[in-house]
Amino acid sequence: MRAFLIVIGRDLQLAIKNGGATLTQLIFFISIGVIMPIAIGPDKQILADLAPAIIWIAALLSTLLGLDRLFVADHEDGTLLSLHHASISLTSISAAKIISHWLITALPLILATPLLAVMLFMELPQFLATITALLLGTPALAALGAIGAAISVTLKRGGMVAPILILPLAIPILIFGVSAANSFAGAQTSSSAMLFLGAISLLAVAFAPFAISLALKAAEE
Amino acid sequence: MIDLGPHAIFIISSYVGAFLVTAIMIAWVWTNSKNQQARLDDLQRMGIYRRSDKNTPDIAEETK
Amino acid sequence: MNANKMPSTNKPKNWFSALAHPGVFLGWSRHFIRPLIFLTLISFAIGLWFAFFNSPPDYQMGETVRIMYIHVPNAWLAQMVYSIMAISAIGSLVWRHPLADVAMKAAAPLGAAFTAIALFTGALWGRPTWGTYWEWDGRMTSTLVLFLMYLGLVALWNTFSDQSKGARIIAVFTLVGAINIPIIKFSVEWWNALHQPSIISTQGLSMPAEIYTPLLIMTLAFSLLFFTLHLVNMRAEIFRRRANTLERQHVIENAQASAANNGKGENK
Numbered sequence: 001m002r003a004f005l006i007v008i009g010r011d012l013q014l015a016i017k018n019g020g021a022t023l024t025q026l027i028f029f030i031s032i033g034v035i036m037p038i039a040i041g042p043d044k045q046i047l048a049d050l051a052p053a054i055i056w057i058a059a060l061l062s063t064l065l066g067l068d069r070l071f072v073a074d075h076e077d078g079t080l081l082s083l084h085h086a087s088i089s090l091t092s093i094s095a096a097k098i099i100s101h102w103l104i105t106a107l108p109l110i111l112a113t114p115l116l117a118v119m120l121f122m123e124l125p126q127f128l129a130t131i132t133a134l135l136l137g138t139p140a141l142a143a144l145g146a147i148g149a150a151i152s153v154t155l156k157r158g159g160m161v162a163p164i165l166i167l168p169l170a171i172p173i174l175i176f177g178v179s180a181a182n183s184f185a186g187a188q189t190s191s192s193a194m195l196f197l198g199a200i201s202l203l204a205v206a207f208a209p210f211a212i213s214l215a216l217k218a219a220e221e
Numbered sequence: 222m223i224d225l226g227p228h229a230i231f232i233i234s235s236y237v238g239a240f241l242v243t244a245i246m247i248a249w250v251w252t253n254s255k256n257q258q259a260r261l262d263d264l265q266r267m268g269i270y271r272r273s274d275k276n277t278p279d280i281a282e283e284t285k
Numbered sequence: 286m287n288a289n290k291m292p293s294t295n296k297p298k299n300w301f302s303a304l305a306h307p308g309v310f311l312g313w314s315r316h317f318i319r320p321l322i323f324l325t326l327i328s329f330a331i332g333l334w335f336a337f338f339n340s341p342p343d344y345q346m347g348e349t350v351r352i353m354y355i356h357v358p359n360a361w362l363a364q365m366v367y368s369i370m371a372i373s374a375i376g377s378l379v380w381r382h383p384l385a386d387v388a389m390k391a392a393a394p395l396g397a398a399f400t401a402i403a404l405f406t407g408a409l410w411g412r413p414t415w416g417t418y419w420e421w422d423g424r425m426t427s428t429l430v431l432f433l434m435y436l437g438l439v440a441l442w443n444t445f446s447d448q449s450k451g452a453r454i455i456a457v458f459t460l461v462g463a464i465n466i467p468i469i470k471f472s473v474e475w476w477n478a479l480h481q482p483s484i485i486s487t488q489g490l491s492m493p494a495e496i497y498t499p500l501l502i503m504t505l506a507f508s509l510l511f512f513t514l515h516l517v518n519m520r521a522e523i524f525r526r527r528a529n530t531l532e533r534q535h536v537i538e539n540a541q542a543s544a545a546n547n548g549k550g551e552n553k
Contacts, residue, residue: 151458155444165437165458168430169465172472179476196475200468211461214378218453226348228413235409239355239402243510246398250514250521257524264531 003088004096011100014073022104025066029109032058033116044121051120052130052181056174058116059109059134063141064163066105070097070149071216080153081220094212098139098146098205105145106138130181136194137177140201143208144169150215172200305384307523314516321513328506335499343496352410354499358507359403363431366396366511370438371463374456384519386452387526389459390442391518395511397435404428423474430469434462448526 015022036054037047074080083093113134117127148162155161180193303309336354343350370392376385407425408418419425441458445451 147458147461151441151454152444154450154454161437161441161444164440165434168433168437168469169462171430172465172468175472175476196472203468207464211457215454215457218450218457221450226342228347228349231409231413232348232351235352235355235406238405238409239359242398242402242405246395246514249394250518254517254521254524257521257528260528261524261531264528264535267535269531269535 003086004092007083007093007096008100008103011097012103015100015104021066021069022108025062025105026108026112028065029058029062029112030115032061033119037119048121048123048126051117051122051126052133053178054120055113055116055130055134056137056177056181059106059138060141060167060170060174062109063105063138063145064148064166067145067149067162067166068152070101070146071153072149075153075219080216084217084220090213090216091209094146094150094209094216095205097212098143098208101146102139102142106134106142110134110138126181133177133180133194133197136180136197136201137173138201140173140197140204141170143201143204144173147208147211147215150212150219153216154219173197176200302380302382305382307384307387310384311520311523314520317516318513321509321516325506325509325513328502328509332499332502332506335502340495340499349410349413350496352406353496354503355507356403356406356410357500358504359399359406360428361504362507362511363396363400363403363428365508366392366399367431367435367463367466369515370396370459374459374463377452377456378460381453383449386449386456387519387522388515389452389456390448391515391522393435393438393442395514395518397432397439399507399511400428400432400435404432421477423470423477426473426477427466427470430473431466438462 033054036050036058040046040050071080074083084090086093110131113131114127117130122130144166145162148166151165152162176193176197180197304313332354336351340351342348370389373385373389373392376382377389404425407428411420412418438455438459441455442448442451445454
C-alpha cells in the first residue's frame with residue numbers, strides 16, 4: 001500500500017513541478033466551451049440544452065489530448081523498467097497510474113466545469129447532474145485512456161494512434177454520461193444512466209490494470 | 222435477367238459495390254502474397270537461406 | 286531477439302502445436318489453397334444462382350430481399366472475423382505463438398473490408414425499405430463502431446516496426462475491444478431506444494425456406510472466401526517476416542564482412 005501511494009505521490013509531484021501539460025489541457029477544455037457557442041450561436045435555450053453534450057465532448061477530447069505523456073516519460077528515462085522490479089506488482093502500479101492520471105487530468109476539468117456551466121447558461125439541477133455524471137464517468141475515461149497510452153508507449157509516432165483506438169471504446173461512457181446529465185429533472189432514465197455509468201467505471205477501473213500491465217510488459221521486453 | 226422491380230438500382234449497386242470491394246481485397250491479398258514470395262525467392266537466388274531450410278529441403282523448395 | 290521471431294528449433298509438444306509451427310503450417314496449408322478456391326467459386330455460383338433466379342421476392346421487402354443475400358453474410362463475417370482475432374489474441378498472449386500473431390494480423394484488413402460491405406449494402410437496403418440511407422439504429426451504429434475498431438487495428442499494425450513485440454500489445458487491445466463490443470452494443474441500443482420511437486424494426490420479417498436457402502449458401506460462400514484469403518494472407522505474412530529476417534541477417538553479415546576487410550586493409 002505504501003509503494004502504491006508513493007507511485008501516485010511521485011506522479012503528482014512531477015505534474016505539479018512541470019504543470020504546463022495540465023494547464024494546456026485545462027485551457028483546451030475551456031476553449032472548446034468558448035468555441036461551441038460561437039459555432040452554435042448565442043441562443044440561450046439551445047446552448048442550455050446542448051450544454052451537457054458540449055461539456056462531455058470537451059472532457060473526452062481533452063483527456064485524449066494528454067494521453068501520450070502518461071507513460072512515455074517513464075518509459076524513456078527507464079522508470080518503467082525499474083518499476084518491474086518494484087515490491088508491488090505491475091498491475092498495482094498500473095492501478096496507481098490510473099488514479100494519478102485521473103487526479104492530474106480529469107479532476108482539474110471537473111473543477112473547471114462551473115466556468116463552462118456559466119458560459120453555457122446551465123440551470124443548477126442540470127449542472128449538478130452533469131458534475132455527478134462527470135465524477136462517475138471520468139474514472140472509466142482515465143482507465144481507457146491509460147490502456148491507450150500503454151499500447152502506444154513504444155511508438156515513436158504514436159501520438160495520434162491512442163486517441164483513434166480509444167474513441168470507439170469510449171462511446172458507452174459518452175452515451176450514459178450525456179443521458180445522465182441531460183435528464184436532470186428527476187426522470188427515471190437519469191438514475192439508470194447514472195447507475196450504468198458507475199458500473200462501466202467500476203468495470204473499467206477493475207480490468208484496465210491487467211490490460212495495462214500486459215501491454216507494458218510486452219513493450220519493455 | 223429477371224425483373225428486379227422499382228428498386229433495381231439499389232440491388233444492382235449493392236451487388237456491384239460488394240463485388241468491387243471483394244475484388245480489391247482479393248487483388249491486394251494476391252499481389253501481397255506474390256510480392257513476399259518473390260522477395261524470398263530473390264534472397265534465395267542471392268544465396269541467402271534460412272539456416273533451418275538447408276536441412277528441410279521440402280520447405281525451401283516450396284517457395285520456388 | 287528479433288532473429289528468433291520464428292523459432293524453428295521448437296520441439297512440438299502435441300499434434301496442435303506440431304501443425305501450428307510456422308514452417309509446418311506453410312507445408313500443409315499449401316495443399317488447402319486450391320480446394321478452398323474451388324469450393325468458394327462453386328458456392329458463389331450456386332448462391333448467386335439461387336439469389337437471382339431461384340428465390341421469390343419477399344412479400345414485405347419485395348425484390349430488395351436480394352440485397353440481404355450479401356448484406357447478412359458480411360454482417361455475420363464482420364463479427365466472426367473479430368472473434369477469430371480475439372481467439373488468436375489469446376493464443377498470442379498465453380502461448381506466445383507466432384502463428385497466432387500472424388493469424389491476428391492477416392484477419393484485420395479482411396474484417397474491415399467485410400464490415401464495409403455490410404455497411405454499404407445495409408445503407409442501400411435501408412433507402413427503399415425505410416426511406417433513408419442511414420439511421421442511428423442500434424445495430425447499424427454498433428457495426429459502424431466495429432468498422433472503426435478494425436481500422437484502428439490496421440493502423441496499429443502499421444505503426445509497429447517490431448512486429449513480434451507489437452503482436453502482443455495489439456493482442457491486449459484486441460481483447461479489450463472484444464470485452465467492449467457487447468457493452469457498446471448494449472449502450473447504443475439503450476441510447477437508440479431513448480431517442481427514437483422504434484419505427485424501424487428488422488423483427489417480424491418473414492423468413493420462408495426459399496429465402497433461407499440462398500442466405501445460407503451465400504453465407505457459406507463468403508465464409509469460404511474469408512478462409513481462403515485468410516490462409517493466403519497468413520502465408521504471405523510468414524514469407525514477409527522470413528524475408529525481413531533474412532534481409533536483416535544479410536545486412537549484418539555484410540557489415541561484419543566489410544568491417545573485417547577494412548580491418549585487414551588497415552593492418553597491411
